[in-house]
Amino acid sequence: MFSNKEMFTETFLQRLEMTCGKSFQESTKRDHYHTLGIMIREYVSSNWIKTNESYRAEKEKQVYYLSIEFLLGKLLRHNLLNLGIDDVVEEGLKELGIELSDLEEMEADAALGNGGLGRLAACFMDSLATLDLPGHGCGIRYKHGLFEQKIVDGYQVELPEQWLRHGHVWEVRKADLAVDVPFWGRVEAINNNGKLEFRHLEAETVMAVPYDLPVVGYQTDTVNTLRLWSAETTPYPINRDIMKYKRDTELISEFLYPDDTHDEGKILRLKQQYFLVSASIRSIVRSYRKQHASLIDFHKYVGLHINDTHPVLAIPELMRVLIDEEGMSWEDAWHITTNTISYTNHTTLAEALEKWPVRIFQPLLPRIFMIVNEINERFCQDLWTQYPGDWRKIEDMAIIAHDQVKMAHLAIVGSYSVNGVAAIHTEILKQREMNQFYQVFPEKFNNKTNGITHRRWLIKSNPKLTSLINEGIGTKWVNHPEHLKELQFFQQDSAFLEQLYEIKQDNKKSLAEKIKAKTGIVVDPLSIFDVQVKRLHAYKRQLLNVLHIMYLYNRLKEDSSFQMYPRTFLFGAKASPGYYYAKKIIKLINTIAEKINNDKTVSDKLKVVFLENYRVSLAEEIFPASDVSEQISTASKEASGTGNMKFMMNGALTLGTLDGANIEIKEHVGDDNIFIFGLTAEEVMNYYQYGGYTSVDYYHHDKRIRQVVDQLTNGYFGDLDNEFEPIHDSLLMENDQYFVLRDFSSYIEAQREVGKAYADQNRWLKMSLANIANSGFFSSDRTIQQYADDIWNISSVKGKVR
Template sequence: MILDKEFIKYAFKQKLMSLYAEDISELNKYHYFTALGNLVKDYISEGLMKTNKYYLNNRQKQVYYFSMEFLIGRLLESNLINLGIRDVCKEALTDLGVDFNEVLSVEKDAGLGNGGLGRLAACFLDSMASIGIAGHGCGIRYKHGLFEQKIVNGYQVEVPDNWLKEGYVWETRKPHKSVIVKLGGTVDLIKENDSFKVIYKNYEPVLAVPYDIPVVGYDNNIVNNLRLWSAETVDEDFDFSSFSNGDYLKAVEYKYSVESITQVLYPDDSNEKGKILRLKQQYFFVSAGLQSILRRYEKLGLPLNKLDEYIAVHINDTHPSVAIAELMRLLVDEKSMPWEEAWKITTNVMAYTNHTILAEALEKWPVDMFKKLLPRIYMIIEEINKRFCAEVFDEYNGNWNKVNEMSIISNDTIRMAYLAIVGSHSVNGVAKLHTEILKNQELKNFYDFYPEKFNNKTNGITHRRWLMESNPKLTNLINETIGTDWIKHPLELKKLESFAHDSSIQDKFANIKRDNKITLSNYIKNKYNINVNPNSILDVQAKRLHAYKRQVLNVLNILDLYNRLKENPNLDIVPRTFIFAAKASPGYHLAKQVIKLITSVADKINNDTSIGDKIKVVFLENYSVSLAEKLIPCTDVSEQISTASKEASGTGNMKFMMNGAVTIATLDGANVEIKEAVGEDNIVIFGLTASEVIEFYKNKNYHSRDIFNNDPRINKILTQLTNGFLNVSNYEFNDIYDNLLFKNDEYFVLKDFDAYVNAQNKINQLYTDKAKWQKMSIINIANSGIFSSDNTVAKYADEIWNIKKVYLKSQALD
């Protein structure tokens, strides 16, 4: 199938006719999107089928990336770019009188993720397909995603994200490939000869139905797969007998219990029901995914003891770590493999990426809850732990303290990160600093015990999405300046550095940035009725809202700048627009209060005409991939101000850098490597270092009230939070106030305040020298190629998965 302009016009009209039985003139952009999406999907599906056939016929080793999130965003334009038909499709639709950009805007973001973890998984899938790695995603098809964020009277309000309401053009339901997942019940072990037979009784069966979404490689004929699992009832979902006998609730109880598993991402786990639901979700998709993988492997006709030679499973953060016990169950119980052999295969198959040092994200489960929901899996974890503890006991000459410190099960709690480490052959951090903290601080016991397992793989982003798609004008300028080799070899962006001092390139870059800023200003005006000056510095902090990411530090600086302007309206500053975008977890009260603080500060400042529009503050609701694509190309200043040692890596920092933003940052996560890449003159660094933060925690010699008492700026700002200055109740921000003062400012907001204000003053000074600023921006773009996920995934493939690249000739898909 050759998609030239005339064929696309013909096929597009035919698709409209088959879908709606109406002439093109009678339809609208929603119909056009559905038709074009289906047309492109038909083309992709052929590629997916032939890619899978190639993998099967050649017994290609394949990797399966298990993740709770896949924040894939919109796919139409991305697929068109990777297929190399974006421009011809635009021309074809234009000939038919259809606005191509309007058609693109119709697509909803898939509700499959929340933050950096999910976007990383999406970037990795794109890169695996684009560099020729036989790699697939495995996750959950959330009916309502996380939530759609509304800001009402300055507060976050969560409403369901109905992204599937009109169907999803890219997915294919495959009920014939469904599997059964068993929850609850009881387990009996019956001895047969020299082994035990497992009898599972009184369990709740859940039908896991796969929905497949194709993942298109860039210009290489490869189409991989993202498989998402939906929880459905087995056989009849209506208990007619109970209904007839008047037990109406019992009749539908099973249906609701099952379907709740795939309703939402990250249900509130501040209560026991929420915790149980999260555990159900994790086991559900892990069990379904592994059953599917084994079924596919058996088609190769190879012995089971060679599984690790053909299959790799990657655990993206701790959520899917139950996969280790589940694979053992499948091999030992279902396939009758001896324990020792199954364990060797399991550890060779499994690899684990740790994304955090925060205790809240290192999954832990109460033994009673886990045992009740997953009785056989608990037994297997007990056995894994018993054998592991025996190894530790022997290694450390009977040191029970060491055994207790490293035990997977301790104090009636199962520590899933420990299971992930013990049951994997590779454990990686996601930035050099993060990995060193894991090795020397958080997971030191395990690093000492398994030094060969630990390695670093700094995160990356796909430049096809975050530069080519989101910033086409900049992409064209780069192509005109250094050619197009960088598209397949992103390290070639380095060539751009030799043009950083070229005034004509600087001017072109500045004009592109300003055009992008005008587009965003118009969007903000239309949606929020706020006038944003496109000549102002666009200072952006867009990321998940969490105390350690320190949106509060940003707000305190804004209030300080506002106070200075009130005292001196003639203060010589470049106009500044501060933009925030973030979702707070529904149960995270402090984070939701920070949103109210941001919106209250915005109302105060944006309506004060006495400061002459020198500051504007904007909170963009419902942050998503498509919103990020609008925001990132416009940004001048990228806020990466987490408490040093807390951010594992960050990927937003890379996206902003790739689009020419200058980073203001602590030396945390991948900020350290960005500084190494661009040089200290092209980034603005401030604040405590990771070692200083760790030392403060250790010595407990930080006292935030001392800063409050000795810094009049801090004293004034925090008082303004509680005295009605922001036109809200005096008690509105008590929790923020208490967190900073009476709970001793866990994330050192006040400690870093002075350094941050000075860094912001430096930004203002740098921006006044236009040539210098443009040079800094271009140097950032030129050095961003090292953070392409193509490079990162290639390292995973070589050093963890042991997978070779696939090269498909074009005729393979003709």
């Protein structure tokens, strides 16, 4: 169907008329996009079916990656690229007067995630299929993903995200595979011939309907599945208030991350988590039973991987299935469960290690709570045997304590593998945050440094750089990204470096045009594009960045002799709707941007742009155009980061703390090709443990700090003084929890070094090339192969799909 452009155009025109019921002359761009999407999905369907049949026939062990987020972005170009038919399709469409890029604009970002957690899951899906590994994703089909962000008068305003407004061409609804998920009700215990059995009665049942998306590997026949569950009402609900039942049911898959600052939000979020794992496990078990008479060997053929704490209820849910439905003993069920489930921890932040009040958990999930309680009782008994009399340790490690269910504790106890996502993060988990568990289960803990799919973040996002790399070292790096190392041979090749410079400038010009079209702000492509794009959180320290911008502006206004290389500072970030402080920082960035961008005396030196509604498709335009990658989190707080890898792969230089994967980036590129500043993780944790930091001292002893902090409340921003008082107070009255003022001087010095390095174009280009050359290690292909070998025990099925 796609072997040449003539065949493609003929098929496309036929399908357009059949699909849309109109002639080509009457059709719209959306008709064209919809037709093309259906054609591609049908094109892969044969291999999709063969892949699943092959897994079943060969009885391959399959892994299911359970994640509350899958930040997929747009799939049209990505699927064409992986199928190797992008050129044929693009040329065929051109023959019809259609630009493929225009059709890409018709596709909505599948915004089923918030940030790195969801994007990592999407990259992992791509790598699993590309490496011909039997691995699938399980998530929720949110009707509205993460909100659409608008900036109005400098403030973040949240609008419902409408990615499904025109349907989703890649999904296949499988209503015949729907399963029921119970909530509320009561549990009845029955003595059946001396054996205690449990029945969940009077439950409010929700129907989980699967929507399957094909996950296309790169130029391979393997097509795995991402299954997204939608919550729908059952035909015969027992609830008397039908309208309330309908609304409560639809809410489960309506919004990603409902506000859980109140009980209603907590209940909904816990519902989402159980809905995901219960629907997934019921579906997986049903499929497994078709091949196996008993679940006694379930763990030998199935792996369940929980991405952070959100899907941890997979542990008690699998126990429930094995005990209540299969009639197994507790001991057999526990053996299977703890050899089936593996867990990735993504954070050291206490607020992100979920805890649920028993008063909410128990009535909502009565049978699951009974199982969790039993797991806790048995675990505490084991601890008592190991640490007799140490009540404090048992209290600290208990899964249920102080009327709370601790999900991270349950995850560690109920899984066979616990991995961090960067070397330092894993060490912090082992030595500090989860040290007590590490002492009990040292064999469970391991590291798997995150990675990104270079197919999306380099090949798709930066085709000009991809072409240059291919000219230089051939194409073997596409399947084996470690071969990017060979680019180091071009360090002294002035012609190659000049081409690298031209590509970066072209990308910067393209982004500058989009910035002007979107915001009206004119930025200079010859300036340094200094970029911080990521979720807005205090620990990520967008505040440190903006205070430095205020410092630069002050210097330019007050000191005529002050010299700096022209800078364009770019921000992109969403703050959670209930995160008051983060929203204040967005307002501050936009306020200082307005002040600077309207001051003609500095327009040739300084510009600040906040790009609203940061998302995958926007990120794909930003990374190729970036010069400086801001990775300035408080050391010890960022588990890994993956934006740092995307910037690096596109030739931007990291300006960062020794945190997360920045440390491993530094190890790969060398000290001369990265800009490091600030406290180390050890120093930060020592401050937290022993004290010794007083932010007011830095305020009094550094006039640069004093000036920018005072400007937050002294009339500098006109009538907005009260607006930024919470930020001012966080720095001085609340002792600057994330050490912004402590690292301020070091950050200024590092930024000065950035300016000096960039002024030497030849030096900068060599540094940029060193980053690209050493980015192959950070491919998600490497990460997933390590998961497959070290955790999941699955192997490639290449050649078996036929």
